[in-house]
Amino acid sequence: MSILALDLGTSSVRGLVLDDAAVPVAGALARRSVEVAVDDSGAATLDATAYLTALIDCVDELAAAGHLDGVRLVAVSSLWHSVVPLDKSGVPLGPLVTWLDTRPTPPPGVTGPADPDAFHQRTGAWWHRFYWTVKLPWLRASAGPGLFLFTGLPEYVLGALLTEAPMSVSQASGTGMLDLAALDWDDEALAIAGVTRAEVPPLAPAGWLGRLRPEYARRWPALAVVPWTPPVGDGAASNVGTGCFEPSHAAVTVGTSAAVRLVQPVPPGAPLPPLPALVWRYRVDHERIVTGAAYSAGGNLFAWAKKTLQLPLGEALEQALAPIAPGKTEVRADPRLGGDRPPGTAPSGAGALSGLSFSTTPAEIFAGLMDGVCEMVARDLATLESTVDGATEVVLGGGAMAAQPWWRRAFQVALAPRTVRHVDNPEVGAVGAALLAAGLIPAAPAGR
Structure with missing residues (x-):
């Protein structure tokens, strides 16, 4: 078939x-x-x-x-x-x-x-x-x-x-x-x-x-x-496509936007787990829910930075980023160029940079923006983990993650000491939808 x-x-x-x-x-x-x-x-x-x-x-x-x-x-x-x-x-x-x-x-x-x-x-x-x-x-x-x-x-x-x-x-x-x-x-x-x-x-x-x-x-x-x-x-399909269809695994997906999500089995008629105030919850299907946080800054931020900062491409960009330690960038960034996703209400244009000097390079500005996204994800993942038993294993996915090795390392630093691995498949959404449609996801007992 x-x-x-x-x-x-x-x-x-x-x-x-x-x-x-x-x-x-x-x-x-x-x-x-x-x-x-x-x-x-x-x-x-x-x-x-x-x-x-x-x-x-x-x-x-x-x-x-x-x-x-x-x-x-x-x-x-x-x-x-x-x-x-x-x-x-x-x-x-x-x-x-x-x-x-x-x-x-x-x-x-x-x-x-x-x-x-x-x-x-x-x-x-x-x-x-x-x-x-x-x-x-x-x-x-x-x-x-x-x-x-x-x-x-x-x-x-x-x-x-x-x-x-x-x-x-x-x-x-x-x-x-x-x-x-x-x-x-x-x-x-x-x-x-x-x-x-x-x-x-x-x-x-x-x-x-x-x-x-x-x-x-x-x-x-x-x-x-x-x-x-x-x-x-x-978003739900991407979680499934990266193998994150149980609450022990969180998916961080960076496509056009970015998000961190947990999937849990909650069949029809079963009570919903309590929902923390600052995260959302949707349905994967009739049998599962997905809880998470999402951001307007993701692959679109990556694309904007490459164009606006006139960054080099491919290996040349990696070489420019190599001296910059993830999580220790001198440039601090609020990456909300496209405004807030709910429950925030900041409008488009809310992004900001600080720590700039005449010696600041385009690569350092780029690194600061990427670190800013990692910090938001790390904060919200901690909130999601408060709803399940213990820390999660994190799977990185999405087209922007596949394209940017430095950003993957930055996520590993920001999310430590959790285990963080990368799924190099830009089609995780399509794969997840196919897995669900074909019934290829093993059923997990409610309450896990």
Whole structure:
């Protein structure tokens, strides 16, 4: 059995074929870059229609090369926290708002949850611009007439390809409006967002499988009767893809953004573990939760620094960084150039540097920025470990980790004395989604 994994990311959309053990097949990869439109207002949006075209192009490329022959299952990993307003025909009424967008503000007079702590425990989220409780009323004010439904990126693109595309509990948890224990939309969250259940997607039940629409079944005959599994949030999929699907292992993933996360088994109806005040919690699927902290600074910070500081590339950059000891950089940095992820509220442009002199080199500034991210992760990992028994083993993953050896060493220093190892696989999200879709993750007893 082969598995087609689709990875719907912030900076690219990828399709790859994996074998029956969820190992990528050499050469069976199609990728299209997508561009987030950003400006000084804090906007960070994607063209949903162009994104769908990019996804179709990827599948077309794999089909033309014969890579879809033998595929028996389709898995999807997708960015979390996106939203786009649609009309009754499913046509976007504006661009898709991504997790990077810092513009949403609450409407005047709305005060949020009656009990913020209880709301946080129930939904894993806060009343924050990052989540649909603030995004939806803000979008409604600008969407104009004809608004019919709010939906996320995976539901939009899969809605065009499949006969139906309900929202997975994983994607719904990323909206900040899902009751994580009841696995249903939270009534208070819906009220705060000012929407009815008819204005948000239906939720996919356990065991849901999708099928291609007839026109796409004819276009890709190898996939005509192949089942599609519910999309998994990219962060949860990345944890699984790095082997971190039990609470003894924490994943630090650095792709476009960065995050530290722990996965725990919590099946439907089981009580949720207490949630510390400054970390979030979402659903991996119906059987597992993921708790963590995330940062707007990750691979995007790496890319910005390389361009702005005109850093050398490859081995030349490593040589420039070699004299700089991780964790002891003279340049101190607040790396929040893109603002805060929740529960923080710092806007885009909150980054800062100190300790500069006329002798400071671009490599030293770069090292200070990378160290700044490591410090944030180390702080929040300690909070996550307070919810489980003992320290965790840490697995580093993601494209930026694969590309930057000095940064990997900096994480090892910041997270010591924990065991820290690196998984050199830029496709951990797709691999994780495939492992979950194929049921290749061993069940762990609840409470571990």
